[in-house]
Amino acid sequence: xxxxxxxxxxxxxxxxxxxxxxxxxxxxxxxxxxxxxxxxxxxxxxxxxxxxxxxxxxxxxxxxxxxxxxxxxxxxxxxxxxxxxxxxxxxxxxxxxxxxxxxxxxxxxxxxxxxxxxxxxxxxxxxxxxxxxxxxxxxxxxxxxxxxxxxxxxxxxxxxxxxxxxxxxxxxxxxxxxxxxxxxxxxxxxxxxxxxxxxxxxxxxxxxxxxxxxxxxxxxxxxxxxxxxxx
Amino acid sequence: xxxxxxxxxxxxxxxxxxxxxxxxxxxxxxxxxxxxxxxxxxxxxxxxxxxxxxxxxxxxxxxxxxxxxxxxxxxxxxxxxxxxxxxxxxxxxxxxxxxxxxxxxxxxxxxxxxxxxxxxxxxxxxxxxxxxxxxxxxxxxxxxxxxxxxxxxxxxxxxxxxxxxxxxxxxxxxxxxxxxxxxxxxxxxxxxxxxxxxxxxxxxxxxxxxxxxxxxxxxxxxxxxxxxxxx
DNA sequence: GAAAGTTCGTGAAAATATTCTCGAATCTCG
DNA sequence: CGAGATTCGAGAATATTTTCACGAACTTTC
Numbered sequence: 001x002x003x004x005x006x007x008x009x010x011x012x013x014x015x016x017x018x019x020x021x022x023x024x025x026x027x028x029x030x031x032x033x034x035x036x037x038x039x040x041x042x043x044x045x046x047x048x049x050x051x052x053x054x055x056x057x058x059x060x061x062x063x064x065x066x067x068x069x070x071x072x073x074x075x076x077x078x079x080x081x082x083x084x085x086x087x088x089x090x091x092x093x094x095x096x097x098x099x100x101x102x103x104x105x106x107x108x109x110x111x112x113x114x115x116x117x118x119x120x121x122x123x124x125x126x127x128x129x130x131x132x133x134x135x136x137x138x139x140x141x142x143x144x145x146x147x148x149x150x151x152x153x154x155x156x157x158x159x160x161x162x163x164x165x166x167x168x169x170x171x172x173x174x175x176x177x178x179x180x181x182x183x184x185x186x187x188x189x190x191x192x193x194x195x196x197x198x199x200x201x202x203x204x205x206x207x208x209x210x211x212x213x214x215x216x217x218x219x220x221x222x223x224x225x226x227x228x229x230x231x
Numbered sequence: 232x233x234x235x236x237x238x239x240x241x242x243x244x245x246x247x248x249x250x251x252x253x254x255x256x257x258x259x260x261x262x263x264x265x266x267x268x269x270x271x272x273x274x275x276x277x278x279x280x281x282x283x284x285x286x287x288x289x290x291x292x293x294x295x296x297x298x299x300x301x302x303x304x305x306x307x308x309x310x311x312x313x314x315x316x317x318x319x320x321x322x323x324x325x326x327x328x329x330x331x332x333x334x335x336x337x338x339x340x341x342x343x344x345x346x347x348x349x350x351x352x353x354x355x356x357x358x359x360x361x362x363x364x365x366x367x368x369x370x371x372x373x374x375x376x377x378x379x380x381x382x383x384x385x386x387x388x389x390x391x392x393x394x395x396x397x398x399x400x401x402x403x404x405x406x407x408x409x410x411x412x413x414x415x416x417x418x419x420x421x422x423x424x425x426x427x428x429x430x431x432x433x434x435x436x437x438x439x440x441x442x443x444x445x446x447x448x449x450x451x452x453x454x455x456x457x458x459x460x461x462x
Numbered sequence: 463g464a465a466a467g468t469t470c471g472t473g474a475a476a477a478t479a480t481t482c483t484c485g486a487a488t489c490t491c492g
Numbered sequence: 493c494g495a496g497a498t499t500c501g502a503g504a505a506t507a508t509t510t511t512c513a514c515g516a517a518c519t520t521t522c
Binding site for chain 3: 058068069072073076082084086088
């Protein structure tokens with residue numbers, strides 16, 4: 001495809017394939033792959049026995065099924081220094097990842113679509129540890145509105161925009177049926193949402209500047225089926 | 232790290248970083264990245280308006296936020312031929328992906344750990360369309376055992392191994408708390424499970440030959456937080 | 463305190479993945 | 493039919509990611 005007018009207009013400008021963004025703190029760039037691995041480390045290391053403090057890259061390599069050089073490179077990127085013959089400090093790894101990714105400061109989010117999946121996400125414990133704070137629940141099913149999950153009341157999507165604007169919420173977790181996803185995404189963006197965590201199995205079209213992370217769970221089935229082909 | 236005895240023993244042998252596996256049908260290799268994109272295409276294209284049959288790579292590129300060459304390459308890998316000035320046949324894309332990934336034949340699975348997340352997965356509609364058939368639900372909480380979700384009764388984990396062996400089930404969806412994940416994974420492998428879809432936030436150590444896909448949902452928070460750093 | 467054994471840190475090399483370029487095929491419309 | 497617009501297909505060129513290789517740092521043990 002030549003760079004025709006049409007192709008230049010839509011998308012492409014931001015968050016294309018390897019979504020690279022400059023960190024505020026340093027000049028360093030974290031690529032998508034590094035980001036994913038760092039989170040993987042974080043999630044698992046934060047659940048380690050608190051007595052274990054020094055961890056070597058070969059140990060992490062086995063644990064996470066990556067190369068040990070990879071681990072060292074990843075940690076080097078976020079400025080974690082190791083000690084020869086000892087490894088890295090677990091607490092420092094966690095701290096630096098938190099800092100670098102901005103997990104510390106509380107991230108307010110709304111959940112849009114409170115079906116089974118949405119409900120599970122609202123109640124998911126690990127989110128709070130990571131700084132994600134769910135501030136509002138929305139659904140357009142009259143039978144659900146007024147109900148509550150994890151201490152939060154489910155509200156009508158009618159008041160969603162003003163709710164988000166008033167509280168300056170930047171993150172939306174979208175767990176609604178496919179056929180309303182795009183419409184809701186549009187509303188969310190209008191209300192000032194800057195990141196959509198999309199659990200509905202569609203692609204959303206959003207203006208550049210809005211970050212979308214697709215969490216298409218079914219993707220896993222593909223990989224599993226493929227790896228099971230010989231059986 | 233030199234290739235010492237220790238590092239050679241654990242892992243490394245199969246499904247390291249880019250989990251490449253040879254397809255039975257052709258000599259072609261699908262890498263992790265291609266696999267993910269193909270599933271992404273599949274999930275979204277299967278929900279398209281049935282009247283739309285011809286789709287061009289520039290169109291798909293905008294939709295999925297990838298390069299149009301990428302789309303063509305992906306489709307070439309699975310042997311989908313396009314037509315100049317028209318694009319590709321939607322039905323053919325879907326068919327070839329299904330064939331190539333082995334989505335057609337019904338894939339039996341058990342769900343282990345029926346909390347909120349496990350329950351949501353059991354009820355998740357799209358799974359069946361993709362060929363994933365949930366054959367059994369297991370939990371070790373006596374209050375849950377005997378209950379039912381989506382027409383399936385929750386059974387005790389005591390009988391899990393024989394259940395899996397008898398029905399020759401190959402896939403397990405693990406949605407249990409972290410502290411029992413490794414133990415259960417071990418049992419599952421003993422029972423003959425060949426692929427574990429791990430939703431618990433730990434890394435599992437399994438013998439080589441068993442495929443693990445980690446679905447650490449919280450990873451998404453990291454990416455979102457990072458992209459929201461400037462705000 | 464020297465020797466043996468780990469492990470970090472890093473630059474170079476290899477492997478993968480993505481994008482560019484452009485000729486050829488196909489359709490539309492006057 | 494011929495001009496113009498669109499799109500495929502494929503090889504070359506880039507860019508990114510992963511792995512290798514090895515010197516230096518640190519511990520432990522004799």
